[in-house]
Amino acid sequence: MNITLSLGPLVALIAGIMILVMPRLLNYIVALYLIIIGVIGLFGAGGPHHL
Numbered sequence: 001m002n003i004t005l006s007l008g009p010l011v012a013l014i015a016g017i018m019i020l021v022m023p024r025l026l027n028y029i030v031a032l033y034l035i036i037i038g039v040i041g042l043f044g045a046g047g048p049h050h051l
Contacts (some may be wrong), residue, residue, distance in 0.1 A: 018047050 015029050
């Protein structure tokens with residue numbers, strides 16, 4: 001029996017549990033998520049893309 005975990009769902013599960021325990025943590029989790037998505041969007045996930 002092989003169990004594989006993806007990083008995204010695992011992070012979402014941990015974040016959800018932490019938000020239930022400490023609701024004020026939601027602000028930091030959302031801010032960190034938006035910063036990471038923004039950086040990935042600016043620099044590209046697959047390397048440099050030239051037009």
